[in-house]
Amino acid sequence: MQEFTARVLGIIKTIPKGQVMTYGQVASWAGNSRAARQVSRFLTTYSKSHELPWHRVINSQGKISLQPGKGFEKQQGLLLAEGVEFGVGNRIDLTVYGRQS
């Protein structure tokens, strides 16, 4: 496994319950601020084979990137279950729920 991938995995596993991180933030913490896209692709493949809080990773707009009918409801349900609130337009306030850097 690539070093970058291993770090992404480690970072996501440490996101506190009830908090979220953006793809870009995770990529940056893992050492490559330009790899937000790879982080998303990583989740599509690893969320099924690993025990990982994949639902705590959202986009920089504070919104869930999955499309309705393709996982959106599932992710929103998991976040709601841990107390994360969604505002107008199903946006999450990153200044409240975002993991502070």
Next chain:
DNA sequence: CGTGTGACGCGGG
């Protein structure tokens, strides 16, 4: 190899 495709992000209009 060239091309298309995104769970991305930033800047503009």
Next chain:
DNA sequence: CCCCGCGCCACAC
């Protein structure tokens, strides 16, 4: 708020 374009990058054809 919505929509676009552009940069970015691994991956599938």
